[in-house]
Amino acid sequence: MREFRVLFIFVDGVGLADPDPAINPLARAATPVLRSLLDGPLALPAPRRTASALLVPLDACLGVPGLPQSATGQVALLTGRNAPAHIGRHLTAYPTPSLAALLEVHGLFGALRRSGISVALANAYTPAYFDAVAARRLRHGAITLHALQAGVSLRTVADLAAGHAVYQDLTNERARDLGAPVPVVAPEEAGRNLGRIAGTHRFTIFEFFQSDLAGHRRLPDAGAVVERLDRFLGGVLEHVDAATTLVVLTSDHGNLEDERTTAHTTNPVPAVLAGARRDVMGGRLRSITDVAPACLRLLAGEAADDDEAGGRMPTQTAAVRPP
Numbered sequence: 001m002r003e004f005r006v007l008f009i010f011v012d013g014v015g016l017a018d019p020d021p022a023i024n025p026l027a028r029a030a031t032p033v034l035r036s037l038l039d040g041p042l043a044l045p046a047p048r049r050t051a052s053a054l055l056v057p058l059d060a061c062l063g064v065p066g067l068p069q070s071a072t073g074q075v076a077l078l079t080g081r082n083a084p085a086h087i088g089r090h091l092t093a094y095p096t097p098s099l100a101a102l103l104e105v106h107g108l109f110g111a112l113r114r115s116g117i118s119v120a121l122a123n124a125y126t127p128a129y130f131d132a133v134a135a136r137r138l139r140h141g142a143i144t145l146h147a148l149q150a151g152v153s154l155r156t157v158a159d160l161a162a163g164h165a166v167y168q169d170l171t172n173e174r175a176r177d178l179g180a181p182v183p184v185v186a187p188e189e190a191g192r193n194l195g196r197i198a199g200t201h202r203f204t205i206f207e208f209f210q211s212d213l214a215g216h217r218r219l220p221d222a223g224a225v226v227e228r229l230d231r232f233l234g235g236v237l238e239h240v241d242a243a244t245t246l247v248v249l250t251s252d253h254g255n256l257e258d259e260r261t262t263a264h265t266t267n268p269v270p271a272v273l274a275g276a277r278r279d280v281m282g283g284r285l286r287s288i289t290d291v292a293p294a295c296l297r298l299l300a301g302e303a304a305d306d307d308e309a310g311g312r313m314p315t316q317t318a319a320v321r322p323p
């Protein structure tokens with residue numbers, strides 16, 4: 001029997017809100033792949049089941065006052081722990097020593113590797129990135145930090161040039177701006193590359209954060225970012241084996257979906273689940289702290305045939321907050 005795999009596409013700063021094209025680029029942009037998958041745009045904070053996917057809204061606030069933020073949200077996604085409650089607040093940008101310790105002890109990559117499960121981080125890192133970290137102009141975000149903690153190797157420009165990695169902008173243009181000798185690729189090609197990487201590891205993660213930058217207006221055209229992501233997802237879905245691979249697309253907090261603000265939102269975030277065992281996964285998700293335990297359980301904690309077709313997604317009303 002072929003091995004079950006998970007491809008985790010982390011998209012920073014995307015929540016679920018009303019599909020109002022005037023304020024929500026996810027409703028305005030041309031997203032044929034997402035619309036086909038979900039029978040509509042990636043919007044509305046309500047569970048949805050289609051012929052090929054599940055959409056489960058996840059609480060990202062975790063009972064802690066204030067707007068959810070990236071460092072605590074990503075640590076919650078990666079550890080299954082209530083990271084903002086752990087440090088008493090939502091924290092932006094980079095993990096503190098206390099959050100780094102939480103990642104080290106409870107992080108998903110480490111837990112998977114201790115169970116003998118191969119883990120890949122598909123992002124490519126340029127020499128300029130490592131120079132900036134060495135010069136303390138930049139710190140590792142939660143996903144990169146946890147990869148290093150768990151001994152997951154970081155992919156390089158050479159990997160990127162060979163199609164064995166994906167750049168964070170999906171097209172390599174930003175990597176070229178930083179001096180990396182890599183070809184510009186279409187988002188679909190980047191997606192196919194990610195699909196191929198996901199076929200060689202049991203758990204693969206890719207981090208995309210231009211969505212959050214666009215929500216903060218640090219990129220000019222949020223619609224273009226959404227459309228690039230949609231084309232990328234099309235390439236991914238072309239190349240992963242839906243019979244063996246679960247694609248999980250999720251986020252750490254809302255932002256992009258409401259152009260009335262340049263700040264984060266308290267909206268629930270989507271878990272878009274496509275491919276193998278999506279019903280089982282979907283039935284276990286209520287908040288962003290459920291993602292890592294559900295991935296770990298599916299990959300390491302149970303036989304692959306226990307509830308293959310019988311998983312049902314319960315109604316998710318308890319997890320849904322009004323926008």
Ligand SMILES: [Zn+2]
Binds near residue numbers: 013213
């Ligand atoms: Zn942000």
